[in-house]
Amino acid sequence: MNIASLLEPGHYLYAIADTVELPPVYFGNIGINGAPVYQISQGSMAAVVSNISEKKIRPERKNLAAHNVVIKRLMENATVLPVAFGTIAASNQALMHILKQNSSTFSEQLDRVRGKVELGLRVVLDVPNIFEYMVGRHPDLAELRDDMVGKQHGPTQNDKIEMGRLFDHLLTQDRELHTETVMEVLGPRCVEIRQNPTREEKEVMHLACLVERGAQKAFEDGVFEAANRFDNNFSFDFNGPWAPHHFVSMALQA
Numbered sequence: 001m002n003i004a005s006l007l008e009p010g011h012y013l014y015a016i017a018d019t020v021e022l023p024p025v026y027f028g029n030i031g032i033n034g035a036p037v038y039q040i041s042q043g044s045m046a047a048v049v050s051n052i053s054e055k056k057i058r059p060e061r062k063n064l065a066a067h068n069v070v071i072k073r074l075m076e077n078a079t080v081l082p083v084a085f086g087t088i089a090a091s092n093q094a095l096m097h098i099l100k101q102n103s104s105t106f107s108e109q110l111d112r113v114r115g116k117v118e119l120g121l122r123v124v125l126d127v128p129n130i131f132e133y134m135v136g137r138h139p140d141l142a143e144l145r146d147d148m149v150g151k152q153h154g155p156t157q158n159d160k161i162e163m164g165r166l167f168d169h170l171l172t173q174d175r176e177l178h179t180e181t182v183m184e185v186l187g188p189r190c191v192e193i194r195q196n197p198t199r200e201e202k203e204v205m206h207l208a209c210l211v212e213r214g215a216q217k218a219f220e221d222g223v224f225e226a227a228n229r230f231d232n233n234f235s236f237d238f239n240g241p242w243a244p245h246h247f248v249s250m251a252l253q254a
Contacts, residue, residue: 009051011040011089014070015080015243016099016106019046021114022078030073032057032066040092042099045106048074049095057086071243079114081106082243109248116191117241119211119219123182123204126235130202131167133233138170171201178230179205185226189219194246204234208246216241 012032019041027037031050039046048070057063067085074080089095099106127133135142144163148155155163175198183193186209196206211219220238227236 009053010055010091011047011049011095012052012057013083013087013089013095014048014050014067015074015082016110017046017048017074017078017080018044018107018110020044022046022048022074022080027070027073030066030069032063034066037070040095040099042096043103045099045103047089047095047099048080049089052088055088055090057088059085075117075241075243079110079116080243081109081113081248082245113210113244113247115213116210116244117213117216118244118246119209119216119238119240120242121182121186121205121207121209121223121236121238123178123206123230124200124235124237125202125204125233127202127233130171134167134170134174137174141166141170175204178234179207181229182207182226185229186219186222189215189222192247196246210244210247211241213241 012035014031014037017039022039024039024041024046027048029036031037032052035050035052037048037050039048041047050070064085071080071082089098125133135145141163144166148159148163151159179195182205186193186207190209190211192210194208194210196208198204198206209219223236223238227234230236
């Protein structure tokens, strides 16, 4: 057994970049647990890492914040492939293996997102009661609701199921129409747009947009233009720039 290998720290991975765009520099003690962040290179690929003794890292707020701070710092000077939170290479040998085995894939993905950033857009319905809002928009839903309320013995379970199905159908239909309206404006300003699943009932859309670095102002202007096509019941929230998380695949087995 190699005792030295047992004492070797693991490497916590933040991102992958190419050595041409990311020259060898020391990034400071900004990593997980305040560890120094540096890079290890293999050929044309570089992994930005910090040493870590733990085998697993908990997704606590301070750890997530440190992970994101490193990636944001890297983005100031280079295009990077962000690695999923919590990825640890057990040894220097394991890290070199990752870089060597995935070199061509990393290169292809870097070329795809080079010079681009991710911007997010979330649109929600800012209404006190979404059901009443939908009833006001859709006469067939209002008619079904009135029929149920007017029943002498109250609505049956089947009535409630039918109401729920119609509500879900109309809500999905509205979301699709609203998303088409927004993408009509933002589409020409983006390299690519991905629709993420909505996370709550009032959420209308949750978009990830890949945008050229120099086109961020045009994207922001597009968000305002799209928002003007909606009434005050809709709230638009855009954020970023971020590393292109939704446009690369970096779930490494380390």
